[in-house]
Amino acid sequence: MTDNINAAMRKRRRIHIAKIALLTLWAGVFAVLFLMPTVLTISNSFMSSTEITANYGSIFAVGQAGGRQFISERVNLKFIPDMVTFKQYITVLLKSPDYLFKFWNAVILTLPIMLLQVAVAAVASYGFARYSGKFRTFLFFSYIMMMLMPSQVTLVPNWLVSKWLGIIDTRWAVVLPGIFSPFSVFILTKSMKRVPKNIIEAARLDGANEWQIFTRVCIPSCKGALYSVLILVFIDYWNMVEQVLVLLTNPDKQPLSIFLSRINAGEISLAFAVATIYMVPPLLLFLHGEEQLVEGITYSGGLKS
Amino acid sequence: MAGIVLENVSKTYPGGGKAVIDFNLEIADKEFVVLVGPSGCGKSTTLRMIAGLEECTSGRIYIGGECMNGVEPKDRDIAMVFQSYALYRHMTVYDNMAFGLKIKKVPKKEIDRRVREIAEILGLTDKLKKKPSAMSGGECQRVALGRALVRQPRVFLFDEPLSNLDAKLRTQMRSEIIRLHENVQTTFVYVTHDQTEAMTMGDRIVVMDHGVIQQAASPREIYDRPANMFTAGFIGTPQINFFKANEIGASGSSDVIVGIRPEDLHLAPCDGAVIGSGNVEFIELLGASMNVHLSMNGHNVIMTCPVDNSIARGNTYEIWAEKGKSRLFDASTGLAIASKTEAEA
Numbered sequence: 001m002t003d004n005i006n007a008a009m010r011k012r013r014r015i016h017i018a019k020i021a022l023l024t025l026w027a028g029v030f031a032v033l034f035l036m037p038t039v040l041t042i043s044n045s046f047m048s049s050t051e052i053t054a055n056y057g058s059i060f061a062v063g064q065a066g067g068r069q070f071i072s073e074r075v076n077l078k079f080i081p082d083m084v085t086f087k088q089y090i091t092v093l094l095k096s097p098d099y100l101f102k103f104w105n106a107v108i109l110t111l112p113i114m115l116l117q118v119a120v121a122a123v124a125s126y127g128f129a130r131y132s133g134k135f136r137t138f139l140f141f142s143y144i145m146m147m148l149m150p151s152q153v154t155l156v157p158n159w160l161v162s163k164w165l166g167i168i169d170t171r172w173a174v175v176l177p178g179i180f181s182p183f184s185v186f187i188l189t190k191s192m193k194r195v196p197k198n199i200i201e202a203a204r205l206d207g208a209n210e211w212q213i214f215t216r217v218c219i220p221s222c223k224g225a226l227y228s229v230l231i232l233v234f235i236d237y238w239n240m241v242e243q244v245l246v247l248l249t250n251p252d253k254q255p256l257s258i259f260l261s262r263i264n265a266g267e268i269s270l271a272f273a274v275a276t277i278y279m280v281p282p283l284l285l286f287l288h289g290e291e292q293l294v295e296g297i298t299y300s301g302g303l304k305s
Numbered sequence: 306m307a308g309i310v311l312e313n314v315s316k317t318y319p320g321g322g323k324a325v326i327d328f329n330l331e332i333a334d335k336e337f338v339v340l341v342g343p344s345g346c347g348k349s350t351t352l353r354m355i356a357g358l359e360e361c362t363s364g365r366i367y368i369g370g371e372c373m374n375g376v377e378p379k380d381r382d383i384a385m386v387f388q389s390y391a392l393y394r395h396m397t398v399y400d401n402m403a404f405g406l407k408i409k410k411v412p413k414k415e416i417d418r419r420v421r422e423i424a425e426i427l428g429l430t431d432k433l434k435k436k437p438s439a440m441s442g443g444e445c446q447r448v449a450l451g452r453a454l455v456r457q458p459r460v461f462l463f464d465e466p467l468s469n470l471d472a473k474l475r476t477q478m479r480s481e482i483i484r485l486h487e488n489v490q491t492t493f494v495y496v497t498h499d500q501t502e503a504m505t506m507g508d509r510i511v512v513m514d515h516g517v518i519q520q521a522a523s524p525r526e527i528y529d530r531p532a533n534m535f536t537a538g539f540i541g542t543p544q545i546n547f548f549k550a551n552e553i554g555a556s557g558s559s560d561v562i563v564g565i566r567p568e569d570l571h572l573a574p575c576d577g578a579v580i581g582s583g584n585v586e587f588i589e590l591l592g593a594s595m596n597v598h599l600s601m602n603g604h605n606v607i608m609t610c611p612v613d614n615s616i617a618r619g620n621t622y623e624i625w626a627e628k629g630k631s632r633l634f635d636a637s638t639g640l641a642i643a644s645k646t647e648a649e650a
Contacts (some may be wrong), residue, residue, distance in 0.1 A: 198391035201358050204406035206456070207379040216404075220395040 038279070040079060044274040045088055047051075047081040051268035056072045088273035099256065099274055106277030106278075107253030109171055110237045110245075113178035117233050118226060120185035126214050128185065129192030131214065140189070143182040155246050162247055173247035178237055190217055224295040231293050235282050307369030307382075307492060309355060314348050314364035316516075324350040326516040327524040328364070332509075337486050337493040339507030341500055342539070347516035348496045350463050355494060357381050364508035369459055372414035385462040388469060390445040392437040398424075398448050401432040405456045416419065419455045425589040427451050427481075443474040450482070463495040469500065479505060500540050510587075511538045528633070533640040537564045537632060543596055543607045544569065549636070552602065553626075561642065562634040567596065569630035570608035572620065572622040579632075584621045599624065 044052060055076040099292045128140050154177070162173040195218050202215045219226070243259050251258075257277055260271070286293065309332040316325040325347040326575045332338045337438055340348040353359040355366060366373045373381055384405075392401050399420055406416045426428045427447045437445050445640035446466060463482070467475045483506055486493050497503055503510045512519040512527065512535070519539075520532040531537035537545045550561035564582075583599030583606050589611065597616060599606045601624060608624070616622070633642040 183506060196389065196391065198387045198389050201356075201378075202387060202391040202452075203393075203404070204358070204378045205356060205383065205385050206452075207408040208404075209379070212408060217393060220393075223395065268437070 002025045011063060012015075020282055029217065039276050040077065041272050041279070043079045043081065044271035046086070047078075047269075047272070048083060048087065048198040051078075052081055052269045052272070068106040088270050089277075092270055092273050092277060099259070099270075099277075101252075102254065102256040102259045103277065107252060107256060107281075109174055109255055110234060112175050113229055113237045114233045116175070117181050118230055120189050121181065121229065122219060123214075123228065124187035125192045126183045126218055128189040128216075129195070135167055143185055147182040147186055152242060155242060158243075159246055169248060169250050169253075171253060172242070174243050175249075177243070181233070184233060187232075188222065188230050189226055191222040195221045226297075227289045231285050232283075234259060234285055238282055240280075264291040277285045292303075308332055308336070309460060309492060309494065310365075310367040311351070311355070312365045312367070314351070314354060314361045316354060316359065316365060317362045324516050325354070328516075328518060330511060330518065331566040331600055332494060332519060333490055334642075335490050335548075336507060337483075337495065337508045337584075338511060339495045339497060339503040339509070340511045340513060341497055341503035342519075343515035344498060346513040348498075348513050349444050349464055350516075351513075352385075352464055352494060352496045355460070356462050377379075381460075382458050383460040383462055384456050385464065386446070386453050386460040386466045390437070390442075390449045390469075392445055392448055392452075394437055397436055398429060401437070401448055402451045402455050406451065415579055416455075419457075420451075420473070423451045423454045426454075442470050443478060444631060445480075446470060446478060450485070454485070458491070460492045460494065461489075463493065463497075465497055466495075467497070468499075472513075472566050482506065501542065504540065510540075512539060514539075526637045530641070532641055534562065534564070534634045537634070537641075541566060543567045543609065545632075546604075546606050546608075547634075548580065548604065550633070552604075554578075560636045562636050564631065564632040564634060565626050567607045567609040569627040571610065571625040571627070572597070572605070572608070572613075572616060573625065574623075575625045575627055577626045577628040579623050580626045581624055583624050585616060585618050587614065587618060589631075 022110055044055075055078050103202075125194065128136060158173075158177045159168070161294050162176075165172075167173045167176070199217060199221070200213055203213045210218065219301045238255075240255070241261070244254050248254055260274060260278065309330075310350060311328050311330045313326040314325060315323070317323050328347075328351060329435055330338075340351060340468050342348050345525060354361045355373075357373065357376060357574065361374070364407050368381060368383070383433060385431075391405060396404065402420045402423065403416045406419065410418075420433070421430070425431055427450060429444070429447055429451060432440065432444060437448065440448070446469075449466070458569060460537075466482075467478050470478060482493075495502075504527075507524060510524050510527050511521040514535050520527055520536045522530075522532075527536060527540050531540065534547065538547070547563045547632070548563045548565070550563050553563060570580075571577075581601045583601035586598045586605075587597040588598070593612065595616075597608050597610065597614050599608065599622070610616075634640065635642055
């Protein structure tokens with residue numbers, strides 16, 4: 001009897017260990033797949049120009065006029081540089097101000113969008129969360145509909161409105177449409193609705209007016225969601241391409257995200273260093289507010305709600 | 306300090322549901338009034354109308370002689386303690402308590418003095434820097450009390466403040482609130498569904514059902530002379546026993562209902578009369594006393610008595626009712642027939 005129980009327990013333990021091993025393997029494969037591009041970019045940014053050309057020359061040779069010759073005719077994914085060099089970084093950061101200029105363009109386009117979008121979304125979501133009625137339901141439904149549309153759909157109307165306002169080819173053409181995002185309103189409304197009604201009533205009894213309830217009770221209560229929206233908006237607009245290509249054609253005003261796609265054609269060796277530098281701000285923002293980002297998305301009903 | 310008057314107050318929700326119907330009540334200055342009743346009886350709605358968190362559909366509410374209809378909650382000079390504490394989670398205990406005063410732009414020194422004084426009274430001095438998430442339910446409720454107290458309002462409103470606490474804390478907080486009322490000498494309106502809280506705390510109890518006041522009187526009066534069968538059944542644990550008069554050999558027809566409290570029934574001869582014989586179904590031992598559940602002619606009868614080991618399950622006993630302790634009610638209206646308790650069952 002006891003032997004049978006022990007054998008059954010051993011079998012269950014073996015199955016349990018096998019399950020864990022399979023899950024770990026599965027998760028490991030996906031982790032490697034997801035991490036590989038990032039690791040490749042960072043490690044390759046420390047390679048010399050010659051080494052990068054030798055590894056990836058064939059990719060960039062296609063379609064190039066002038067019949068340039070490359071050492072390698074195959075793509076060779078290489079993670080460890082033959083010789084670590086900071087030359088690419090020195091070129092990007094010190095010798096070619098062009099890249100830093102584009103980086104700065106990205107900052108002055110993304111920051112106003114990020115801050116103003118969250119400010120507008122916070123006020124709108126407070127309204128959606130606090131007031132009821134048919135008009136509110138209709139408006140919120142419209143917001144959801146707009147959220148479901150791909151951003152490319154609104155590009156033409158945005159261009160027409162920008163043209164009409166005379167702001168085409170200025171930063172406002174990108175910033176203004178960016179301020180009013182239904183996605184942020186949706187996430188923050190979910191979060192604002194989670195602020196208990198009793199807390200708002202307690203604030204009213206404490207003498208707070210609507211603005212004080214919003215700024216001193218609701219906003220701090222939704223800190224997690226606000227931070228997660230800030231990060232998501234930042235990443236979204238930090239990587240923007242289509243909006244800029246359509247609304248901001250002046251290359252001097254374009255951000256590094258546009259420049260990155262072109263840099264590959266000529267300066268392939270710099271591409272990895274520039275991409276690595278470009279990765280730093282979103283990464284820092286994420287690391288700074290990782291906990292609140294996770295909490296914010298979880299309590300806001302999640303991205304997939 | 307202020308008294309409260311509710312004059313023909315009614316509340317009807319947009320869907321047509323009537324929460325409060327023609328509510329009339331005068332609460333004297335410094336009085337401790339408890340609104341008690343089952344869930345959905347309109348007691349919280351009444352409290353929220355006093356607070357201004359809900360508008361009454363008709364009628365008038367006066368606080369300190371001033372009509373409060375249409376007046377914002379912040380301008381009513383009242384404080385409210387909620388069941389869920391309603392503390393600002395992102396603020397420390399100190400900031401929670403100081404919030405109302407900061408909004409009113411009270412000088413910082415005065416805020417500090419008042420917060421520390423109340424914290425001392427409530428035993429929160431060493432917890433002023435903590436956030437509500439790091440505190441127990443009892444401590445949170447004390448902070449909620451403190452937040453109300455520092456504002457020194459004219460009226461305190463309590464919306465089932467002890468419902469979320471365990472039995473031990475509830476008893477402790479109950480006595481703290483009673484002591485608080487004695488110290489601050491302000492009008493207290495307290496809502497609860499727990500009749501023990503109502504009986505132990507209030508100067509006056511207002512029993513409500515279906516949005517209507519069933520009886521408003523002192524706890525003793527409500528217990529001894531309930532105005533109707535609802536009040537008699539709602540107040541008192543275990544619940545009062547109801548019998549048709551003719552079933553227990555009392556004077557009167559089947560239209561008369563006799564109510565006898567469990568402690569007024571005995572299984573041994575006493576100064577009273579036998580109302581029948583009952584079979585002991587089960588016994589609930591409560592420590593010093595016990596509840597005996599009997600079956601008498603198909604009726605469930607509950608009696609409370611000191612612990613007596615001779616009473617055994619399955620045995621049949623004569624049930625005695627104490628003289629002068631029964632209450633009579635009209636079976637059709639449910640109203641008490643006589644204000645005096647009936648002498649003989």
